[in-house]
Amino acid sequence: MEIFxxxxxxxxxxxxxxxxxxxxxxxxxxxxxIVGRWTGIHAEVFSLGFGPVIWSRMDRRGTRWQLAAVPFGGFVKFLGDADAASVRPGDTSGLSAAERRHTMAGAPLWARSATVAAGPVFNFVLTFFVLAGLLLYSGMPQEQPTVGKxxxxxxxxxxxxxxxVIVAVDGTPTPDLxxxxxxxxALPPEPVVDYAIQRGSDQISVKGPHPYPALVSMVLIRSAAMDAGIKEGDVxxxxxxxDVTVFAQLPEIVAASKGAPVPLTxxxxxxxxxxTLTPRIRVTEDADGALIEKYQIGLGSGLVFEPATRNVGPLELxxxxGTEMWRQVSATFTGISHLITGQISTCNLSGPIGMAETMGDAARNGLESFxxxxAVLSLGVGILNLFPIPVLDGGHLVFHAYEAVVRRPxxxxxxxxxxSLGLAVILSLMVFALTNDIVCV
Structure with a gap:
């Protein structure tokens, strides 16, 4: 990373x-x-990337695995396909009935549908395993508020x-999180707080910083704070x-600026x-979970200590x-509906430049952030591919549903x-998103 x-x-x-x-x-x-292989549909080419082939290898099943020069896509070309889209069958007149069964066009409808749906499903599976792995790594806070670091x-x-173990804060008992x-x-915005703690076998009282001081626990990607070099752990x-004593004071000050530069010490x-940071309008959730736009500088708050954690059980994991994935799916569709109805700016729709900046900033924040x-991007790709637009997997599944109803493709x-119409829609969305990347700040 230092080299890059x-x-x-x-x-x-x-x-x-x-x-x-x-x-x-x-x-x-x-x-x-893999689902095509399981259902008897033979893949002739598995390509990561498009354009000139820079490396390839034929496996024992007759599938050519290749890396291509343009690394912004990929495809699987099945036996008998006229192209990588697997929509129009090629010339299969020279194939026997047994050989046709191994083509996409000659396979049963259930096999074709399962093969098409498997792409987005595997994106969801990737998201699940990444999120689960991060949760296993970080653990869950212990039920009693306990100082880890x-x-x-x-x-x-x-x-x-x-x-x-924090037993009470300013006289208020804290038996659990x-x-x-x-x-x-309920604490006032004072810099010093009284804690009653259990330390070993002794219960003592100590003074300490407010549980939520103006401590930066997270620097949001593609934010003014990240551009300015603010780091986690800054106060x-x-x-x-x-003067700022607790983090809750900071959003009010930023909102009052109405977009004017905000000097920070x-x-x-x-x-x-x-x-000095210039706030940017960003979409966030209000207290009721609704998406709203507000000025932000891109900082997240956290406790003055890292809570001690415990291991997560299989069912809990x-x-x-699953709950986190569902939350992200719901937020995605809520955001799309708000874009369509004009409740939030279309500048919140990012194209390839915006996505690249997002991944670059996430990598700067560390491996967990990346x-x-x-996981978020994989989930988004899975959702997008299920949209009922021709050229996308969702469009293919619509064709299969039509075939199931009328008994012919x-x-x-x-x-x-x-x-052609589906391609025009996708290209129009890509151009619109790319324009946002260039025009929107």
């Missing part, structure tokens, strides 16, 4: 975008390939230590000339420095990962017309 960072931001961004996209496309196309702050003096969250919401001391590793965005002429 030294070469410059553009090289870094393009490299990690290609890495992420290649993983997602490989998994998508492998879904088509205390973050560095300007606070001086005896305070919380790793292993401390829910009670701890409720207690912290905001002042914003727009106002930042503490990092015992030193302070000044930086599946439940939590993998998290990889659409005519070649109808397929050509619909494929």
């Amino acid at each position: 960072a030294a070469l410059g931001g553009t090289v870094w961004t393009v490299f990690f975008f290609i890495v992420a996209l290649s993983i997602i496309i490989f998994v998508h196309e492998y879904g088509h390939y 205390l973050m560095a702050t300007p606070f001086a003096g005896p305070t919380l230590q790793a292993g401390d 829910a009670a701890f969250r409720d207690a912290t919401r 905001i001391l002042k914003a727009a000339g106002q 930042i503490w990092r590793d015992g030193k302070t420095f000044e930086v 599946v439940t939590l990962t 993998l998290g965005m990889l 659409p005519s070649d002429r109808a397929l050509r017309v619909m494929m």
